[in-house]
Structure formats: structure tokens, C-alpha cells
Amino acid sequence: MFKGSIVALITPFKNEKFDQDNYIKLIHHHLESGTNGIVPAGTTGESPTLSHDEHDKVIELAVKETKGKIPVIAGTGSNSTVEAIRLSKHAEKAGASALLVVTPYYNKPTQEGLYQHYKKINDNVGIPIIIYNIPSRSVIDMSVETMARLFELKNIIGVKDATGDLDRVNAQLKAMGPEFLQLTGEDGNVLEFNRRGGKGCISVTANVAAKLCAEFQQASLTKNDDNAKKIAEEINNKLMPLHKALFIESNPAPVKYAASLLKLAGDEVRLPLVKVMESTKTEVKKALQSAGLI
Numbered sequence: 001m002f003k004g005s006i007v008a009l010i011t012p013f014k015n016e017k018f019d020q021d022n023y024i025k026l027i028h029h030h031l032e033s034g035t036n037g038i039v040p041a042g043t044t045g046e047s048p049t050l051s052h053d054e055h056d057k058v059i060e061l062a063v064k065e066t067k068g069k070i071p072v073i074a075g076t077g078s079n080s081t082v083e084a085i086r087l088s089k090h091a092e093k094a095g096a097s098a099l100l101v102v103t104p105y106y107n108k109p110t111q112e113g114l115y116q117h118y119k120k121i122n123d124n125v126g127i128p129i130i131i132y133n134i135p136s137r138s139v140i141d142m143s144v145e146t147m148a149r150l151f152e153l154k155n156i157i158g159v160k161d162a163t164g165d166l167d168r169v170n171a172q173l174k175a176m177g178p179e180f181l182q183l184t185g186e187d188g189n190v191l192e193f194n195r196r197g198g199k200g201c202i203s204v205t206a207n208v209a210a211k212l213c214a215e216f217q218q219a220s221l222t223k224n225d226d227n228a229k230k231i232a233e234e235i236n237n238k239l240m241p242l243h244k245a246l247f248i249e250s251n252p253a254p255v256k257y258a259a260s261l262l263k264l265a266g267d268e269v270r271l272p273l274v275k276v277m278e279s280t281k282t283e284v285k286k287a288l289q290s291a292g293l294i
Helices: 020-033 052-066 081-094 111-122 144-151 167-176 187-195 210-220 226-245 253-261 278-290
Strands: 004-008 037-039 073-075 098-102 129-133 156-161 181-184 200-203
Touching: 004 210, 020 052, 020 210, 037 073, 052 081, 073 081, 081 098, 081 111, 098 111, 111 129, 111 144, 129 144, 144 156, 144 167, 156 167, 167 181, 181 187, 187 200, 187 210, 187 226, 200 210, 210 226, 226 253, 226 278, 253 278
Parallel strands: 004 037, 004 200, 073 098, 098 129, 129 156, 156 181, 181 200
Antiparallel strands: none
16 A cells, blocks of 8 residues: 655745645646555654644645545654654544654654654554664664564554665564565665565655656556566666755755746745755756756
């Protein structure tokens, strides 16, 4: 159910307010482009600067507009366990298919603290939970051993791995087996990630290259097919400059600028993020051209 090209959806703003009309248009763009799933209120959706009402609203709208056609994996993480439970309960009530819960940032919990945080959320909801392990933003790294313990709980089904360490795919596969869902959070390593046993990507690039990302995932997840392998490699090479350009500055400022060039959304971000520099704009334009998107 949760595989392929899953977009870490941007949250459009207009005059510092949530742009609901454009957000709905974005969702339908993904439905039409073959995107396999949507993550509202993730870090690419600027969840740290969404109000609680906005956070709830973007999840509710994603569920309403997709109408069950593709899964909605709601971002409900927090460095407060109580707040994460509140967000998770709301997402479940709204009809989300699953939850994406980031490791608690800033607090620097121990591995036991991580286990108890996720266990508490697990015990308060009844839908699947995907761990979001991203040491570069949250400072702490969940160990494979802690992940294996959590996988024994009823709702923990897998991980969005943004460690950048491809050997983790093998280690997690060995420890938890193929039933443990592994999605990468790094667009640039997805080809090799899938080859090692991954099932797709929660993607930033899919915001602006939805069709290409969906076609890539379909090809890369097709086993024992030389033609599919060739297609996956070709699309991966085509998208690689874009994957890199979208992280020259802090995400999601570059991808929002790219979206503005494609008339998908505005480039407004919320402080403390700011719009990208002119030098970044040049690189993003070149990467979009390289991918044949403009």
C-alpha cells in the first residue's frame, strides 16, 4: 500500500496565510500525475511553522481531496510526546491512512527514550506508524536495534530513512525482514536504495517532477526486467541535477521556487526560512531545464 513515489507535499502560502485553493490544486495535480501517496504536514510542508489549526487543516484537506485514491501519510511528529499523540489522534480521526512520526528533535533522547516515545504514540492510535529517522535535522539517530524493538509493536510498520547511509537498508532488512517497510527520504540515493530492498521514496523532487518520479518508481520497483532497469537508470540520471539543486539551500525554499517557475505554487516560505538567493535560482532553473520540465 505504501510504496513508490510518495510526495512530501509543500504547503503553499499567500500573504503569510495558508493558500487553501492552491493546496487543493496541488493535490489534484498529484492525483493526475500518478503520484502513489501524499505526506501532508511533513517538514517539507513546513510543519514547524504551521499553527495547530493549519496543521489539522492540511491533513483534513488531503484526506478529503484524495478520496481514498492514494494513501495519505500524515506528518504528526513532535519533540513533545503529548503533542505528537494529539496530532496523531487528530490525523487518525480525519481519515489518514498512516502517520509519519519524526524522531524527537532538540531533546536528544536516549534510545530508550525514543522507544518509549514511539510506544506511547503506538498505544494511543490504531493506524500504521512510519518512523522518520533524520539525524541531520533531529540530532539523534535511531539505532537498528531500537527500530527492531519498535517493529514488534502493533502499529509500527517501517521507516523513512534519511540517514543517507545505504548500508542501513541492508542492516534493517537483516534485522526486521522484508515485511519492514523501508522508504528513503533522499531522492538522490533512491535507485540504489530500492535495489537493496527499499520500496520507494518520500520525495521532495516529486513536488515539481511528479510524473517523472512516478514513472521512475514504477520502473525501479519492477524486478527481473532489463527494460525497466534501463528506464529507471535513464530517469534517475535525468533527475539527479534536480535532486541536488533542490538542496542547495534549506528545504523547501528551493523546491518552492521551482514550483513557482512551473506555475504550481508560489515561492513564499515562512520565517526563519527565506526565499532562495539569485545564484540558487539559476541552478534550479538549469536543473529543471536538464530534466525537460521547462
